[in-house]
Amino acid sequence: MKKTSSHSHSHSHFVLRSGLLAALLVSAVSAIAADTPAARQEIGSADALIRTLANQHANPNTRALLSLNNNAAQTKHLDTDITDYHFKDGILSVSGKARGSANSSFYLKGSAKNLHGYLIKHDEKKAYEYSTDAKGIVSVTEVAISKVIPDLDERWLKATTVNNLAGAIHPVYSPMASRQAPHIGPYNNEDVTKLESKPGSPWVFYLNHSAVMSGSTPLNGVTKENMYRAWQIVADQYSMYNINITTNPTVYNTAKSANILRTGVINFVNQDGRSNAPLSAFGTTSAGTLYRNPASGFDYGYGIGMTAAHEVGHQMGMNHDHGGTGGEYFEGIAAYQWGPIMGNYWMGANWAASRWTWSKGEYNTATNFEDDLRIMNVNESIPYVTDDNPSGKALALDAAGNINPQTNFGQIEKTGDTDAFTFTVTGNGKLDLKIDPIEYFGMLDVDAKIYNAAGTLISSSNKAVNRSAEFIGLNLSAGDYRLVIAGGAEGTPQNGFSNYSSLGYYAMKGTLVGSTPPADVMLSSGVGLANQSAATGTWKYYAIDVPAGKTSVVFSLNGANGDADLYSQLSVKPTTAAYKCKSDGATSVETCTVNAPSAGRYYVGVYAYAAFSALTVKATIN
Template sequence: MFKPTLIASALLSSTAVFAQGPLFEVSSQQMANSVNAAQANMSQLSGAQFQLTSNTASLSLPVDGAQVHFTRKNASLSASGNLIWQGENDNGDSVTLVQTAKGISGTVKTNGDVLKLKPVGAHGHQLRTLKPEQMPPEHQPGHVMPEGPLAKQVSVNNSPSIFAQPQAVADTQIDLLVVYTAKAAQLSGDIDALIDLAINETNQGYQNSGVNATVSLAHKAQVNYTEASSSGTDLNRLAGTNDGYMDEVHGLRDQYGADVVVLVNDVNGYCGQADAIGASASSAFAMVDYDCATGYYSFGHEIGHLQAARHNPENDPTNSPYTYGHGYQDPSSQWRTVMAYNCNSGCTRINYWSNPNKSYNGTAMGTTTRSDNTRVLNITSPTIANFRSGGTPPPPPNELENGQPISISGANGSETLYTFEVPAGASNISITSSGGSGDLDLYVKYGATASQNNYDCRPYENGNNESCTDTRAGTYSIMVHGYNAYSGATLVASYEQSGSDLPIEITESNLSGSQGQWQYFTVDVPAGASTVDVSTSGGSGDVDLYVRQGAQPTTSSYDCRPFRSGNNESCSEAAAAGTWHVGLRAYSNYSGVTLNISVQ
């Protein structure tokens, strides 16, 4: 299924706004491929694990003995709190990487090839090239998916003329419950990253094609289930409500308001299966092999069946519920869309849904009469997005008051969120847990929700005595995780502030940025203040300082902009009560800069 890719010198190298370590030395080992028991090369890091950040400006991956360079296109956090880093280069290559505590997983598209990256072991990563001619069949031979009530209703109640100008609903959100088996979690290398990557790729395919919908992770969970010898049996057990197999998924679906349920497992020789073409709420179930879910886009493919999309007409000539509801393949150019089967000559599956109004390398990606999956998805997605109505939202975070201790207890594996607001001018900021029995872990994140994959501070000590400190004014998110069950512990967050609001002194250290990048800071100036003094100093490169009262500064709107070479710049303004905004813009790459804000 995969062509071995030998990585001879490094797994990843990067250029980031923070200094990175040297290239990693790697060795080559062998690892079995689960789908066809073939062998694939594995690359093993000998140094510390590579770390991405949202500020990583560029990175290189070794492909066929050469380093392929990518620059950052976008960096964001998934619903699970994992970093998703997307890059591209001038050759049209692209990469999507997901970083979790286990390492880095992702999909790489370069020179017409698709490669998959996943962590293996403590510091190992495996990079494999996807070979479409070696991929297993999408479904079992002879498998015919029934048309669900949604498809039948559409087919009976609507004439073709109604769909001449389909009215799609923008930003339709389909909420997913993704469950997985222990075997899929083991073989995938990092099941959390795989799920985040599958959702990201599905949404990217929608965006590429003009599908006005998104899929969103409502919840994920491991099920206590061992795969059967038949993938059809697995799917029937997933959808069954009282058969003694995975019955808990139905309660989870209702609890989290999931419109669709997807099982990630180790399918025996096939990529996946859906319960219906055009599903109802009771048949909105699909399963996908962990090794086909990403890079080969089978995760989105199986959901597409539930949305009433069919394969290409050469392999599936059925014309209901939509005559134009098929995928598309172009054998001459050797590519095919998400719903299409492979060509006889071998066609790479690309992350696009058939659409005659879109082109790929100058060729239309569908036809108006037979192949327009995009049109189908825009019609059916609003119905599917209302199979469930939101579920029970998680409780809001608990707000901590300055210096007021609270008693906390939690079960093994529990996660409880708190927030803490720190005003401007505060000092000696600390968040501490102590006492009681058991073992809790403290996770603290400034300006975003804390999680096991997203934190600024995690002491990770035995027992309950843990502490984090910081210097920044603003909102802190605190997550207490039960490493083991704990009880009778104390949690307290505190800061110190002088009796007067003045003076206010704020220092931000070790700031970095890439060319053209902005960073913003604010300070609330009280009545009675006389001056606002702002300065930058130290480090390397060239950062420009901007100061403005009442709104974020821009290159054309500001109260002060020294605009000097290097990093030593300062502004002194007569104070007026209200919010003052400080902007740092990278005239060129800079690092190690210190920002000081003083209000007198």
């Protein structure tokens, strides 16, 4: 697999002035056509450029720059064909190619006050940047193609694969990983052409692997499990954001039609080569490229997945993390088995507990101080997922004091986020508990602390170069306790890693002797319990006692967002396979009825197929 070359990027703002257009375009294009390393060459106003692109979209034979300048000789090499055009509420996204050049790409996005993009001609190894100055004037400047797309330097790829991949150690699934979210856990015969990490999200990134598939069967002897893990790794690296990583073209096309600026695409190709992606192309249809490289000796799922996560990072606007002896690609810190995903993730192929995360250049030799998380959240406007544990929740214990990972899990969504779980010990208690990160190629290093009712720290765990936390035979006196889970750090930010991108899902398994199971959240007949929320892939449970002799009990959900599914069962908590009644439509408005109910306690399970908030849960006994 491959790494891309150095990129830099700007978020210039520009506005075209049509009155200046003809004269400015002549000088701009003349300088570019002569391959002169020129200063920024102004070509006019953004409004005029947007109008001409709209005209070209409506009339494909129109030449956009010629309609501005009417000089074929000076504009021919910048002439483009538009394949995708979106303009809504003053926001533009345009994609296409250089006219007459199949091996090229053109993309432009933003508004009349903030418009930026590139024209790339791969065969000529030329690139042109569209940008703006402080006065809002559009410019076209020839730039090194390595600023936008990597040189396809096969020598780098071969040297890296030969030296580092033969002894690659693949990640191992935590035994606690069991679909706490759609992307968590080993392959289980899913249709790999319809995978979704966050179903229902309007933000979508499409892994287009149609070229390496025959229907639902991968080509070249690659297994479906390989394809699943390639998708899963990208879903892992972006799980803190409300973006649906999908292999389903229908999901992508629907999202693209609704708002192309919330979508991105990368194409798998059925040939060898050095993978690459255009910088800041998210929000357009200009796609990255993933080559298969079967001779690299590296597992297709793991290798392609890591490469895809890195290339999608470029499309989001992130450049390489440099430094150390790795130069262009920082090689990570072996003592902590950590490195940045935008660095040289191949160098850690033989690290058994490797963690590759987003970075903001905190390590000693860093020269790129971009804030990766901010670039995605602010520059590309991709929202974080909703906090699944904003104010603490009870540790879920069964009657025997068992702590099950399918009911005790969560997600650290942002830098500095903490999740609290409360529990009570009666008499003398003993805790045995392990907390694992549960994403296959996750970023979370688990830090766990236990406090008593007075707020005194009783015990803490953050296992070195292990990523889990563990409490073994911890004796606890009677009282109330609080378990706090956070993203961990090791060493120092300069020589190690901070909790900046220690993010992701975790789960817990163990026993608590001498515990008191938390009380059920009880519903009153006919009274809705409002303001309920849950993250994608999680359950919330409620209960109601139904007396004998009733004609029915009706369960209902009423919510305006996400996709909450409703299940009910007598005496025990329901599952998707065991229930008295269920309602699992495509919205968060659901209802189901149990007629002639037996007397007893009915449990209501609400499953977040897609994250929801402000939900009302109600049970009515008739």
